Amino acid sequence: MDNQxxxxxxxxxxxxxxxxxxxxxxxxxxxxxxxxxxxxxxxxHRLILDNVANTINQVDSQGEFYSKYLKLPVTDKNYVLKLEKNKLTIEYENKKGEMIVPFIDPYSTYKMYPGHIYEIEKTHEGKILIK
Amino acid sequence: MKLENKGQASAEYLLLAGVLIVILMLSIVFIASQNELTMAMAAARNGVNDGSMYASSAIYPSDTYNEYSRANYEVLIPSSVEIINVSYVNMGYDSNFEKEKIQFKVYAHTSKDLSKKELDSIGDRINYNLRKSLAVTFETTKATNKLYNPVFSNHYIFTTANVKWV
Structure with a gap:
């Protein structure tokens, strides 16, 4: 090598x-x-969907006036959870998935958004109320 | 032999390097096409993984979801799809495209009892993602159609056979 x-x-x-x-x-x-x-x-998002569905099932299997608070996690996508009769769906960025929640009878169709805290309650009529 | 310490390679070394370069140039066509196949296989496996994960998450594009929902498909519930093997066959020279034709075949297994239509649907998604992955890897998305069928690379043209459920 000439070290240059x-x-x-x-x-x-x-x-x-x-x-x-x-x-x-x-x-x-x-x-x-x-x-x-x-x-x-x-x-x-599938995990979030499963988690919410589980919570709803859990509340439903308890007695009347049982309620539970649920905070929806924030992800990088803006998802919407929708509870209809017997069905919970998640939708974001033109993608959709569902989870069957059998025997669940909500008062109406509920929409849930990330970052919000919801109270899921079983009323005296045996229906599910989300507020 | 005493080196002059002037940073010069010996004549023998230059000769050797020269011969090596000539050999390399002669074999580069062969190496390039082999490398392309290896890349294709890697990309295909990647795509297959991607496609089969859709069944595990059961989160689909909205229009697909609506279609499945109408048909009351069980694939809306997450199911596990196991990929047994991904293989390819060389189908020989295709004179239409003037390239060698490669057909990929995926072997998969699912523990759930799904109807043939649902299996076809999962299989098609796996194959679609396989081809998409190839098209993205070889940067030929513009040269192919919406379903990425067939996909091109420099030396090959790729298609997929129906997924075999075992």
């Missing part, structure tokens, strides 16, 4: 090869990361 601060041709050559390989993998890894994030978000 020049990098060797061999180094440049290997750097070049590494760059080519990295460029090829870049799109692939981007794709992988994207799909993983997508799956994560789907499963996250």
């Amino acid at each position: 601060g020049f990098i060797s041709v061999e180094f440049l050559f290997s750097l070049f090869i590494i760059l080519i390989v990295a460029a090829g993998l870049l799109v692939y890894s981007q794709n992988t990361i994207n799909s993983t994030l997508n799956i994560e978000s789907d499963l996250n």
Whole structure:
């Protein structure tokens, strides 16, 4: 080496090869990361849906006037939970999923939004009230 | 042999490197197409994973959801889909597209008792995501149609066979 601060041709050559390989993998890894994030978000919202459905079932299986508070978590998506007769659905970004809540009889169709706190109550009529 | 310490590679080394470069250039076509297949396989597995996860989360695009809801499909309840194997067959040279044709085949298993229509629906989603993943990886989304069928890469054209439920 003549100690003049020049990098060797061999180094440049290997750097070049590494760059080519990295460029090829870049799109692939981007794709992988994207799909993983997508799956994560789907499963996250499924968990929220399951959790709310479980809570409603729990309240329903208790006696009259039993109630429970529930805070809906905030995610990066703006989701809406909707309770209809026997069915709880979640909707966000043009995606939708449902969970069957058998024997649940709500007063009307309830909509729930992230970040809010809801009180789920079983009334003396045996119906579900959400406020 | 005494090196002159002037940062120069020896003539023998240059000769060796030269020969290596020539060999590399000759084999680069072969390496590139093999590399492409390896990438395709990796991308396909990725896509299959993606497609099968839809069944686990059971959260679908709104219009699909409405369709399933009308037909009263059981796939709206999360079910586990297990991918047994992803394989491909070389179908030979396709003279229409002047590329080699590769057909992917996915083997899957589900423990739930689903109707044939529902299995087809899950299978189609797996295949769709497989092809989509290929198209995104090879950056050929513009060259193909809405269903990504068939997908192209530099040396190959990819299709999918119906998912085999085992």
